[in-house]
Amino acid sequence: MDKFKWFIRHMRREWQIYLMLAPAIIWIVVFLYKPMYGLQIAFKDYSVFKGIVGSPWVGFEHFETLFGNDQFIRAIGNTLTISSLSLLIGFPVPILLALMFNEILNPKFKRTSQTIVYLPHFISTVIVAGMVITAFSPSSGVVNLLLGMVGVDPIYFLTKPEWFKPIFIGSSIWQESGFSSIVFLVAMAGVNPSLYESAVVDGASRWQMMWKITIPCILPTVLIMLIIKIGNLLEVGFEMIILLYQPATYETADVISTFIYRQGLQAGQYDLAVIAGLFNAVVAFILVMTANTISKRYSKTSLW
The missing domain is CATH 1.10.3720.10 (MetI-like)
Structure with missing residues (x-):
């Protein structure tokens, strides 16, 4: 908790630096972390029409297919x-x-x-x-x-x-x-x-x-x-x-x-x-x- 309070104080004091850092952080989140949601396709019988949520789970079936x-x-x-x-x-x-x-x-x-x-x-x-x-x-x-x-x-x-x-x-x-x-x-x-x-x-x-x-x-x-x-x-x-x-x-x-x-x-x-x-x-x-x-x-x- 103390570290969190220190971080908030530091952010308020050095807000210009964090403002310049914001575009890089947004880019990383949008293009590197957000796509990780799609990794569950590896465990589903994915269909473009059903989408990620609607596609049924198949576990490690595709892994066996790929490595074979x-x-x-x-x-x-x-x-x-x-x-x-x-x-x-x-x-x-x-x-x-x-x-x-x-x-x-x-x-x-x-x-x-x-x-x-x-x-x-x-x-x-x-x-x-x-x-x-x-x-x-x-x-x-x-x-x-x-x-x-x-x-x-x-x-x-x-x-x-x-x-x-x-x-x-x-x-x-x-x-x-x-x-x-x-x-x-x-x-x-x-x-x-x-x-x-x-x-x-x-x-x-x-x-x-x-x-x-x-x-x-x-x-x-x-x-x-x-x-x-x-x-x-x-x-x-x-x-x-x-x-x-x-x-x-x-x-x-x-x-x-x-x-x-x-x-x-x-x-x-x-x-x-x-x-x-x-x-x-x-x-x-x-x-x-x-x-x-x-x-x-x-x-x-x-x-x-």
Whole structure:
């Protein structure tokens, strides 16, 4: 009760701050919490005409149907594979970029190179997908033209399941790594300059200063970003996959989000789509909690 009274007094005193916060709170309630009412569709034989309230309860019947669906099991496997490879290959890239930018001494060259690598982030996903399709075109794509110069026959990359994951992961890294490096550059800017000055006096090289000062100082930021990435492990780039994949590549390209799209919007099986989304959210919550607990126990760095 005392905390509630303190909160009311604080709200009256700092009402301007709460007024600015109100739009964000309203957005979260309307678009994130209110839709949770619809989760009960997962436990009902949902009918659009009867509505959520009028649809009969069926318990866990749809769960048994979904987890017995080979396409859903395949989508889980593809999601985990793509996300794991993206995390393993893509997560270190922004850190390496930030370390390289931090070592550039020429301000003009540094600004120019940063602008070039940041730029892909601001390109629409549709345009990036179009660039990928054009680049890997079997007739006029630059990749096949280069392969033709060395005597390799044209390859229909985007129709071959084994090529989808490398193309998708590579394009995602190219688009987001530069912009993601900003977080680590900001962390490096917060390193105490006196540490570098002391290292110079002791005769340390730039390589030694990077390993002994820069990396240890930004390690808490790296761990926080890693926890966030692990929490989003099942959130694969839905828009890019929708634009790039086709029935010929479903074998390796179909993920949970595209499965939900096909089942919910195209097939009209809203109950199965809701269950798949609920599964996605529960697993993401478990991953965040696990990663945060491990990080807090062994590194004393955590989200909460």
